[in-house]
Amino acid sequence: MxxxxxxxxxxxxxxxxxxxxxxxxxxxxxxxxxxxxxxxxxxxxxxxxxxxxLPPVDGSPRLGPCVSGTGKLICIGLNYSDHAAETGATVPPEPIIFMKATSAIVGPNDDLLIPRGSEKTDWEVELGIIIGKQAKYVSEAEALDCVAGYCIVHDVSERAFQTERSGQWTKGKSCDTFGPTGPWLVTKDEIPDPQNLKMWLTVNGEFMQDGSTKTMVFGASYLVSYLSQFMSLQPGDIISTGTPPGVGMGMKPPRYLKAGDVVELGIEGLGSQRQQVRADG
Incomplete structure (x- = not known):
């Protein structure tokens, strides 16, 4: 569904x-x-x-974020072994957790705004896990019982804000429009194996990311269980599970988004997104 x-x-x-x-x-x-x-x-x-x-919807309406009332958008860093390698980072022994402000969440095809002062806005296609019922201290075996379904999350990142300024990653991840979500919430019965999904991203038609959730270090059930040991997960919360290789920061020389670019991305079974990039203000 x-x-x-x-x-x-x-x-x-x-x-x-x-x-x-x-x-x-x-x-x-x-x-x-x-x-x-x-x-x-x-x-x-x-x-x-x-x-x-059901009543049909006329035309091609704008699509909003596929879930509403999200209290937490929790992101996992360096969760793909091949992505960690391209950035020169070591695969962490436990998941790296950071938050993306829920004010960053927008529809899958809304404009992507480059924030003022940004020179290093980067792309990241990610598998999103949407929580359907409270998860607190759940085991890995029961973790997916708490999942409503899956979606695409574009974890847009401003790398200078994220890594070159003091403090944590959140400010480089939370700019307005940095969380396109959807187009659909696909219920978990349609995604029997979330660890075997092809994923891709293009900029102006050029393939940048071409990966698979097979290379995730920590899988969906592990992440839900792990996070539930530290905080309760509530219906509508989203876990964005990390990105495969091919981000702009990992290129030689690095390459970043600019106004006028078009980003398209998708995950097998979960649809696709398309964003026009423009400057904010």
Whole structure:
């Protein structure tokens, strides 16, 4: 099942994508793709609905972030062995955790804004895990029981803000529009093996990232369990699980985004995103 949120920013409505790729309105069944609607029982009830019985959505509306009410957007650093190698970093013994401000979350095809003073805005295609029910002190074996589904997260990063200025990574990760999410929340029954998904990213049609979740150091079930030992994970929380090689920072010489660029990215089974890059202000 593929769930979407469509419409103007701040006024999105819930939808379901049918087998024909058309969006159908879900407003009569749930208020939003958020909170209690992400619980296993609620998702099971939605799965019993024939999309053909739902009102069709006309045209090609804007897609918002595929989940609403996200309290935490938790990111994992250096979680791909081949990405760690390209940056000259050592694979960490435990997951590197940092937060991306939820104000960075935007729709999958919204404009990507280069912040004032930025010269090193970089791209990162990532698998997102969306929590469906509270996870607290869960084992790895039961971790995926707490997952509603998966999505694409573009973990945009300003490398100078992130690594060349004092403090932690958060300020280089949290600029407005630095978290395009979606297009869909794909329920976990459609993704039987999250550790075997092809992923890619292009800039102006040129392939930059061409990887697979196979090379993740810490997999989805491990990450949910690990994080739940330190904080409770709530419905709507998103874990962005790291990126494969091919980021701009790892190129020789490094290459970064500029106004006018077009970034496209996708993950097998989870759809694709497209962002026009422009300067902020």
């Amino acid at each position: 593929k769930l979407v949120r469509y419409g103007e920013a701040g006024s999105e409505r819930p939808g379901m994508v049918g087998a024909d790729g058309k969006i159908r309105d879900l407003s009569a069944h749930v208020a939003d793709v958020a909170g209690a609607a992400l619980a296993p029982q609620s998702l099971a009830e939605l799965a019993r609905i024939d999309p053909a019985t």
